[in-house]
Amino acid sequence: MxxxxxxxxxxxxxxxxxxxxxxxxxxxxxxxxxxxxxxxxxxxxxxxxxxxxxxxPPPFLRGYVEALGAGIDVDRDDLILRISWLALQEGRYGAPVAAPSALRHSCAARYHCLGGYQGLLILPGAAAMLEQIRVRPFFSKGSNKAADLRPQGLPLLAQIFDQNCAEGICPAFWGQSRPVSxxxxxxxxxxxxxxxxxxxxxxxxxxxxxxxxxxxxxxxxxxxxxxxxxxxxxxxxxxxxxxxxxxxxxxxxxxxxxxxxxxxxxxxxxxxxxxxxxxxxxxxxxxxxxxxxxxxxxxxxxxxxxxxxx
Ligand SMILES: [Zn+2]
CATH class of the missing domain: 3.40.720.10 (Alkaline Phosphatase, subunit A)
Known part of the structure; x- marks a missing residue:
């Protein structure tokens, strides 16, 4: 029984x-x-x-659990961020839109489309930067200026944001995470x-x-x-x-x-x-x-x- x-x-x-x-x-x-x-x-x-x-539960867990749930391999020193893709018009973000299958520019990051409007970004070897990163979750109250979604504290992440804010969509990063046991x-x-x-x-x-x-x-x-x-x-x-x-x-x-x-x-x-x-x-x-x-x-x-x- x-x-x-x-x-x-x-x-x-x-x-x-x-x-x-x-x-x-x-x-x-x-x-x-x-x-x-x-x-x-x-x-x-x-x-x-x-x-x-x-x-x-340990802090900064959600992104890692999303990676585990999607069967995405991550190393212990990888930094993981969730991405919600949003409509972009005249510098302001709006409703969620379908996640693209790839990032617009290839770089050191790995990107996974999770279906719907969700994606996952893996920055290999960057886990030590976890607590320095500042992201403003898109579901926070207040402004909907796309510029406010630009991540702070890690230039590579800001660069990925800039490169992918185009053609009516922008990536909203949140839920920064790293593997834990x-x-x-x-x-x-x-x-x-x-x-x-x-x-x-x-x-x-x-x-x-x-x-x-x-x-x-x-x-x-x-x-x-x-x-x-x-x-x-x-x-x-x-x-x-x-x-x-x-x-x-x-x-x-x-x-x-x-x-x-x-x-x-x-x-x-x-x-x-x-x-x-x-x-x-x-x-x-x-x-x-x-x-x-x-x-x-x-x-x-x-x-x-x-x-x-x-
Ligand atoms: Zn729910």
Whole structure:
């Protein structure tokens, strides 16, 4: 018998009501769990790590976890930055646009397109510069002047920014990072997921990452394939993490209807069969994500629990 932890990313919000989900309502809810570690941002990385027992993650972790999740090899002294590609018009940046497949000028940097508007930049041997770099995250409040996104503290990075601000797009750098080692997750454990950050967490904690064909990390994911993979994993591993990301993405798109529809499908197509198995099931959100404003919100999350015969 296995323990299955189903993390439903961004499940809750101010208007979330367990009464809308009859199976969850019928499960025991023995606790409210504070998932955001003290002093940390409310994001999937920190909250999921906390759920897995890492309550004080090292700083500057996100870019490295993205690289791990994408299967990108990095060396210990590499500097890693996330790139969000934004529309550029008359010196001002706007909405995210599709990431290009390559940088405009080849240089010492390595660039990886991560799909959507996301990319990753690797500067070999530059990890020692990590704390000198100053970048203004594009989602900060205030000005949307492209010049304010120009990184400070590392001339090569500023040069890459200048070279790639052209033809209506500009790179917004953020999430500077370097490789770190964390102790492996105690015990044999498997992870079933489709999102890059969860794949990265699995590799960071040396948990067995199980591929799921058709898992997209969004509402169009193949729930039947994820269920089948989780059920097979539960026969082999004493602890299985099943991460489901679509509700968070729908919330970021401010689509409350799609979020509710997706959660209903998750309940019927994933949670119900798992409740009818001989395994113990825990269900929790990593954090709330509000469809009203598209943002994450911290605060205690209800833990749901089901074990056959209890
Ligand atoms: Zn999110």
């Amino acid at each position: 296995s323990r299955l932890l189903c993390i439903i990313d961004g499940m809750t919000d101010a208007s979330f009501s367990v009464a809308d989900y009859p199976l969850l309502a019928a499960m025991r809810s023995p606790a409210q769990v504070q998932t955001t570690p003290r002093g940390q941002k409310t994001e999937s990385l920190t909250c999921i790590l906390a759920l897995l027992g890492v309550s004080t 964390l102790p492996p997750f105690p015990g044999r454990a498997a992870v079933v997921c489709g999102s890059g950050v969860m794949r990265g967490i699995a590799r960071l904690l040396a948990m067995q990452l199980l591929p799921v064909p058709g898992a997209t990390g969004d509402v169009d994911t193949d729930l039947a394939a994820k269920l089948a993979t989780a059920q097979a994993a539960a026969e082999e591993y004493p602890f299985v993490v099943l991460h489901i990301n679509g509700a968070d993405e729908a919330s970021h798109r401010r689509d409350a209807v799609a979020k509710h529809r997706f959660l209903t499908r998750v309940e019927q197509q994933v949670l119900r069969p798992l409740c009818n198995s001989r395994h113990t099931l825990y269900v929790i959100a990593d954090h709330a994500t509000e469809p009203s404003n598209g943002r994450h919100r911290g605060g205690p999350q209800p833990l749901f629990y089901h074990a056959m015969g209890k």
